[in-house]
Amino acid sequence: MADLCDAGYLSQPHTSAGRVPTEKAFRVFIKSLPVRPPSAAHRERILSRFNDAESVQERAERSSRILSELCRAVGIAVALPTAGLELEQVEFLPLPDRRILMVCITRDRQVHNRVVHLDQNLTAEDLASIRNYINWNFAGWRLPDIRRELERRIEEERDAYYQILQHVNLLYHKGLLEVERSTQIHMDGASNLVGLDLHLTKEKLRDLFRALEEKQRVLEILDRFLEQAHGELGVYVGLEEAHPAMKELSLIGLTVDLPGGLAGRIAVLGPMRMDYERVISTVQQIGAIFAAF
Helix, strand or coil: CHHHHHCCCEECCCCCCCCEECHHHHHHHHHCCCCCCCCHHHHHHHHHCCCCCCCHHHHHHHHHHHHHHHHCCEEEEEEEECCCCEEEEEEEEEECCCEEEEEEEECCCCEEEEEEECCCCCCHHHHHHHHHHHHHHHCCCEHHHHHHHHHHHHHHCCCCCHHHHHHHHHHHCCCCCCCCCCCEEEEECHHHHCCCCCCCCHHHHHHHHHHHHCHHHHHHHHHHHCCCCCCCCEEEECCCCCCHHHCCEEEEEEEEEECCCEEEEEEEEEECCCCHHHHHHHHHHHHHHHHCC
16 A cells, blocks of 8 residues: 555545545556447447437537436537538528528538628529529538639639629628537536535535536637547546646547538546446447437
8 A cells, every 4th residue: 555655546635534546546547447349238228319319419418418317427518610511502582672591501400591681683583593503513512612612613604604603692792601600518417526525625616616617618628638539539537737626527538520510529527436437438339429420
């Protein structure tokens, strides 16, 4: 015991306490864990929870909830925009007073609406021609690439497609294919930390919960500790450098590629003394299901 204490694997929280494993000890323990694939039945039970989750947002919500329930910790799921969302299709609806409802559907199954006012009339036939031109030529393209190609065509191919490109240009300058790229973050199970012996004063515990309520702070923690390659699991024990109240917490997570120009992050935030084998398996399973959307 003395040798383990001297080597930094055991510590004594206070004078009357026994010895407990340190962050260093947990890191050694985690590296020794065997890789065991989950049972088919367990995977099917998790998969069935996603049956009616059709959008990225719904899957992120479901992922954080399942992680929290199965791991008895804080479940986190994030959908991050990357270089560019991919176009599924556009639709246009004429409105009174020369207004147009522009609908852009991206391949993450999100619908982006914008109402614009025009200085000239576009008929239903004009809007149908624009819709068909864009959907036929650009479905599956990244939005920034579409905008660059449209600019090139408008400049160089004016004679071949003059009328339709003129109409496309009109809507393009009204914000066609410009969508908000917001980060979706979902977190469940913060109450699971209440009953843990984290050796925190009431004030520090309040600081911890305040930090978890700040979505930007959570995103910064994920960015800091989940920098490894997509699909590669990250396990970090002792998060004091992220926040003083997180000294006795661990983060287990990974980043996955999602369709439609998004990246997903799946993570569990919990105590250092947790069932790492089960949590790692659960994170990997849900990450694979989330990525298969």
